[in-house]
Amino acid sequence: MHLPLYPNLNxxxxxxxxxxxxxxxxxxxLDLALVANPGAxxxxxxxxxxxxxxxxxxxxTSSLASKGSVTLSDLSDERWILFERKAHPDMTTLSCGGQRRKKLSFVVDKRC
Incomplete structure (x- = not known):
């Protein structure tokens, strides 16, 4: 990548x-990385x-589809499909023990 304003930057x-x-x-x-959640x-x-x-x-057809947002409690009886832990460790943790974090909410996007 070439950035004309920064000719010495690789x-x-x-x-x-x-x-x-x-x-x-x-x-x-590495000098810098953009990541979803680096953790502590x-x-x-x-x-x-x-x-x-x-x-x-x-x-x-889901009863949750009409809601504007859903919580982990709302999703407790749903089947989850996730990336492997290495791809998204936080989501794996949420799905396995996430009931401790019931305040987390998800957006229901009706455009899909």
């Missing part, structure tokens, strides 16, 4: 799982650059 783009990016930052293999790490400084809602995809 930018190399790469995509990887958050834990791998955090590992590489910790061991100085005393060796790193984090700055939130954006915030996005978390979406639930439901069939039109």
């Amino acid at each position: 930018v190399h783009l790469r995509s990887d799982f958050t834990p791998d990016l955090i590992h590489d930052l910790t061991f100085s293999k 790490n005393r060796k790193l400084i984090t700055t939130k650059v954006s915030e996005s809602p978390l979406y639930v995809v439901l069939p039109e």
